[in-house]
Structures are given as structure tokens and as C-alpha cells.
Amino acid sequence: MKIAVLSGKGGVGKSLVSASLFKSISRKEKTVALDCDADNPCLRFWLGVNDFDKEHPLYISEKAVSKEMLKTSCPFGAIKNGKIILPLCHGCGVCKEQEPKKVEMKKSLTGWIRQKGNLFWGQLRPGETGSGKIVEELKKMGNEIEHNIEIRDSPAGLGCGTKAAVRDVDFGLIVVEPAPSSLVALKGTSKLLSHFKVPYKVILNKVGLNEKIENHIRKNYRIATEIPYKREVFESLQKMETPKFLKSRFEKIWEGLI
Amino acid sequence: MIYAVCGGKGGTGKSTFSLLLAKQTGALLVDTDAENPNLHALTNQELGEKIDDIFSKKAVVVKEKCKKCGICADRCRFNAIFWSPGNYPIIMDELCEGCGLCQLVCPFGAIKMEKVKVGELYLTNGNPRILTATTDGGEAGQVIPTAIEKAKEISKDFILDCPAGIHCNMLHQMEEADEVYVVTEQSPLGLQALKETLQAARELGKIPKIVINKATGDLKEFEKTANEFGAKIVKVIPYSDKIAKAYANGNILEVLE
Numbered sequence: 001m002k003i004a005v006l007s008g009k010g011g012v013g014k015s016l017v018s019a020s021l022f023k024s025i026s027r028k029e030k031t032v033a034l035d036c037d038a039d040n041p042c043l044r045f046w047l048g049v050n051d052f053d054k055e056h057p058l059y060i061s062e063k064a065v066s067k068e069m070l071k072t073s074c075p076f077g078a079i080k081n082g083k084i085i086l087p088l089c090h091g092c093g094v095c096k097e098q099e100p101k102k103v104e105m106k107k108s109l110t111g112w113i114r115q116k117g118n119l120f121w122g123q124l125r126p127g128e129t130g131s132g133k134i135v136e137e138l139k140k141m142g143n144e145i146e147h148n149i150e151i152r153d154s155p156a157g158l159g160c161g162t163k164a165a166v167r168d169v170d171f172g173l174i175v176v177e178p179a180p181s182s183l184v185a186l187k188g189t190s191k192l193l194s195h196f197k198v199p200y201k202v203i204l205n206k207v208g209l210n211e212k213i214e215n216h217i218r219k220n221y222r223i224a225t226e227i228p229y230k231r232e233v234f235e236s237l238q239k240m241e242t243p244k245f246l247k248s249r250f251e252k253i254w255e256g257l258i
Numbered sequence: 259m260i261y262a263v264c265g266g267k268g269g270t271g272k273s274t275f276s277l278l279l280a281k282q283t284g285a286l287l288v289d290t291d292a293e294n295p296n297l298h299a300l301t302n303q304e305l306g307e308k309i310d311d312i313f314s315k316k317a318v319v320v321k322e323k324c325k326k327c328g329i330c331a332d333r334c335r336f337n338a339i340f341w342s343p344g345n346y347p348i349i350m351d352e353l354c355e356g357c358g359l360c361q362l363v364c365p366f367g368a369i370k371m372e373k374v375k376v377g378e379l380y381l382t383n384g385n386p387r388i389l390t391a392t393t394d395g396g397e398a399g400q401v402i403p404t405a406i407e408k409a410k411e412i413s414k415d416f417i418l419d420c421p422a423g424i425h426c427n428m429l430h431q432m433e434e435a436d437e438v439y440v441v442t443e444q445s446p447l448g449l450q451a452l453k454e455t456l457q458a459a460r461e462l463g464k465i466p467k468i469v470i471n472k473a474t475g476d477l478k479e480f481e482k483t484a485n486e487f488g489a490k491i492v493k494v495i496p497y498s499d500k501i502a503k504a505y506a507n508g509n510i511l512e513v514l515e
Contacts, residue, residue, distance in 0.1 A: 008294050010422045011269005039423035040267050040454075042447040062335065075315075075357045077403060077430065087429050087461050092357035093335050126424040126458030156268040156422060158293045179506040181273070181296035188294060209506035231499060234472060237445050 002150045002169040003257070004198070008185025010156035012177040013205040016233065017250075018153035019046030020242045021173075022119075024250040025149050031118060032147040036165040037155035038111055038122035038134040048240045052114040058137060060110040060130045062091040064103050072098040087127030113137055118145060131161035158192050166193060171257060172200035173224055178213035179206075186217070203227065203253075224253050261285065261417040262435035264466075266451030268422035270443040271471035271495065273297055274510050276419040279439070280386035281511060285415035287386050290431060292377055292393040292401045297419055302508040305390055306382035310408060312391065314400035315356035315371040317349050323368035330360035330369060356400065377401050379408055389416070402430055424458050432459060438466040440489075442480075444473045444497070449480060456487040465489050472497040 005018045015035075022033045022043075035043035044050075069082035072095040078088035079095060084103075096103040111124040111134060120141050122134035142150060152169060155161040166172060172193045176182050186202070193200045201224035204217055208229040217223070227233075227246065236243040261283075263276045273289075273296060280287045289297040298305055317330075317338075324346055331341035338353035339360060349360075351374070361369040377393035389412065391405040409416040418431045432438055440455045442448040452468065459466050468484055468491045470477060477491065484491055495501070495514070504513040 009268065009296065011267070039425055040447070040451055042267065042450075045445070045447045045450075075355075085433065085462070087458065088426055088433060090355065090357070090426065091335055092355065092359055093333070094357050094359050094362065097359060097362050124424065126454055127426055127429050127461060129426055131425065157291075177506065180299035180302070180508050181294075184296055184299050185294045206502070206506070209503050213506070229499075229502065231497070234445070234497060235474070237447070238474065240446055 001148065001171070002152065003171045003173065004152045004154055004166040004169040005173045005175060006154035006162060006166060006189060007156060007175040007182070008158060008189040009182045012182055013175045013227070014156070015043045015046050015153055016237070016242065017173060017175050017203055018043055018151055020246050020250040021253065022047070022151050023242060024247070025151070025254050026118070029149045030147040031149040031151065032142045032145055033119045033151045033153065034138045034142050035119070035121035035153045036135045036138060036161055037153060038124040038131050038161065039155060041121040041123055043153045044116065044119060044121060045240050046237065046242055047119060049116050049119060052116045054115040056113045058110045058112060058134065059107045060133045061108045061128060062105045063089045063108040064091065064093070064095050065106050066095070066103045068102045070095055070099055070102060090129065110134070113141055115141065118147070131155065131159065132164040135161055135164035158188055162192070166198060167196045169198055172198045173203055174200055175203045175205055176217060177206040178204070178210040178217065180213070183213055183216070190221070224256065225249050259285070259415045259437065260435045261437045261439065262420055262431045263417060263439045263441060264420040264428050264432060264455060265422060265441040266424050266455045267442065267447055270441050270448060272422065272441045273300055273419055274505065274514070275439065275441050275469050275471070276417050277301065277386065277511055278514055279417050283415060283417070285417050286409060286413040287388045288405055288409045288416050288418050289388060289390040290402050290405050290418055291421040292391040295390045295392055297388050298382060298390060300508060300510065301384065301386070301388070303382045303384045303388065305380040306388070307380065308378055309381045310379040311375050312377035312379060312393070312401050312404045313373045314376040315358065316351055316354045316374045317356070317358070317360050317369050318372045319347055319349060320368045320370055321346055323366050325366050325368070327365070330364055333363045334360055379405060381412070402427055406431070406434055424454050429458060429462065432464060433462050435464070438464050439469055440466040441469045441471060443471050444477065444480070449483065452480065453483055456483070456489060460487060467492040469493045469495070471495045
């Protein structure tokens, strides 16, 4: 079974939920966790993981490199004053086509896949594109380990990384906080899951901050569980551990899913 | 003066800080998180008046001139063109980034670049004024450059509230800015994200000002990292239940000011 944990907005508790769920389910089933947020993989922080067993570099993209002044106008604005600004290069090859003797296309280090036990995560290099492709690589690596349950901690937002993470899962858990921005994001996120025909429930996090929004969400969505707002949660994150008071709650979610 | 407010991790307070900065400077706020724009919601405003459409270029095959040679499909670096011998190439819109390479390499002039609508720009009338870019999904490619150009038409001072992350959409905004702020939180994730964002900034020759949100105590590690990059911590916002509640209720500025 594949479960995706997602949210339209960052910082609402996806990784907290993924980590807590992973810990609960791992006690009973062979479980693999994929942190699909290659921009900012933070699942490992909630699991107290500080290093990795294995690292695979990924060379998915190419960039234009030149030692000379170029006249080409870059469609992505990566050439300024005749020089290529490497972090902005999308590797389209237009400058190479226009000035073939001056430009070389070089394979670029897109990022890495790292692994510790049954936890896999992608790490994008600053400025690179390819989040979706990194997620596909993560799925392949996860499949190399025998497991019954796969938990995917999606990136925030509805970009290509999220789409790659959720399009082929059996169930989705949308994490939301009771704030105006999060509510705006919830609509788009539920629409995305419906598009991929993925059934889902909502996890209402930080309950206690805005009763009006909380009631609206309860009225309009199926709720898997509610997590109260507590400073203790942030303090647990600082210590790199999941909050103890959530343990039984997540065991119940798992029982509800199977 | 162009400001960019960014940060590797989501939910650290970029939008909140952007609002504060707007209040202090009177600058126009630009919400470039086009898939999920939220600045207007944070200030209990609606999106406002639509002022423009956002267009991107997409490649289109001109069948009358096409000789079905397949060179375009072979050369496209984004794998956006599907071709099999004897058939016209099929350009997949979702993957086409509008770079125009296929038009350049086609020996028969059989590809043209067409304007396609990919999003919209809205402007509020409130305080602060917010320019919002929206998109229906797909590559955000042209959305950000268009939003920046429109902002320049409206005001010489504006703040780019960047989406979280270190991908190239954010970098484009960081590159445009005269002054860059990186907002992060006091946690191990926040520290890691700070290092990555400062590294990205360094590659663009920028030294950002650092804002630490949800501060709970000793900031030694953050100060050390800032020093390594020659950057300074300019603002520290303490962790506060009151601020969390105000944020959830759309009146964050009253509490912070």
C-alpha cells in the first residue's frame, strides 16, 4: 500500500505526520519512507537521522558552460552582460545552437539520493531543476527494498514533485492548519488528488488557533485525526524527535486505514 | 529598490516578514507563489482586480512546411516532442518550456512559437498593495519574469515574496533583487535550509540579510553559519503562541508591530 502525505502549504506538519506514521506502522509492517521534498528534505530530522548509509549522485540535467562573451539572448534570462549565470541555466541548448564554438553543454550534478535504513530522501543542489525526476528515482530505489507499506512525504505545493509523488498512490493524507493561507491551499490540493483518483482524508493540525476555520474544515472534509496546537511540538522538532503524545493517535490512523 | 524574501523551508514566516517589510518601506508586495498565492489571504484581502494575463511561448508545428524528419524531437532537451517515422511531431504542451530550440534547428522553418496564456496578474487596492501572480499549473517558467516586469511598471520599490525552496524559480528572483532577506526558523531543519539558501545566494554573488523566526534561545549555530557566509542576522522574532494565533486569524501585523 502506498500512502502520500501532502499539503498545499509548507510548514503545516507534513513531515511530522509522515514521521509519526512511519514509526507507528514500522512496528507492525515492513515499511519504507520516501522523503520526496528534494528542495528541503526534513523527514529525517523528525526521525533523529543525522547521517546516511548510502549516497547516489544524480546527473539528470545539463548546463551551458562558456569561457567567452556571448551574444545570444537566453530564453530563461540566464545570460547577462554576455555571461552565463549558471544557477539560472535550464540547459535548453539555445546558446549552444547560436554560438556552437563558444558554448559547451556539460552534464550537471542535479543532486543526490541518500538512504539510511528504510528511509530514502532526495537532495536537490541549489539552483537545479528536476524535482519530479528525483521523485521517480526515489520510487525506484524504494522498490529495491522488500516492503508492504510505502509512505511518501510530498513536497509542499502542487508542483511537479508533488504530482510525481501522489499520482500513483492508494491513499492521501492532506495536512492542514487552521489559517487562511492553508485553507486556500486545501482546495487546490484536494482537487489534485481527485484528478489522480486518489481517495484521501484530512489531518487537522494545530487545532486551537482558529475555531471558525477548524469547524469549516470539519464540516467539509473527512478528518483522519486532529492534532492540538502545542509549543511542545516545535520543541520536539528542535530535539529531532516525534512528540510522544502523538503515538497512540497515529496507531489509530493506521488501524483506520487498513 | 527591489527586495526578495526567500528561504529554503516552508512555513518559516517569509510571507509574514514580507508584510512587515511592506509596512516599513511602503513598497509594493509581489506574491510570486503562483500555484498557491496566499499573501492576500494573510491580510484578509481578496485577490483584487485582474490587470493582465501571463503568457508563455509554446512551440507549434506548421504542418504545411513540416517534412516529418524528426530533428526537432531528437534535439529537444526537455523531451517535449514525440515523433515516430512517417508522422508529424507531437509537441507536449505540459513539457514544452518555450525555449525555441526546435524552431532554430528545424531545417524547413516548420515550427513557430505561439503565445499561450499560462496565468493571470491581480492587484489589490488595500494596504499594503499586493500584486499576485496565479497559474493553473504546469511550468511556472514565464510567470515570475512577467510578474517582475509588471511590478517594475507599477512601482520602483517592490518586495518579491518568493516560494520556499532553492530551485531556479526562486533564484531568478534572488538574482533580480537589490536586497535579499532569508527567513528561517530556529530548528535543525531551519539551520540546514539556511546553509543551502546562503550557498545558493553565494553562487549568485549575493549576501542576504538573515531573519530568524520562532526563536527560542541560543542562536550560536546560526551566528556561526552567518559568519561563514559573511552575512548578518538582522532580525529575531521569538516563538510566541500569540503570533501563531494571530497568523491563523489573518491579523499578524497588529501583533508584530
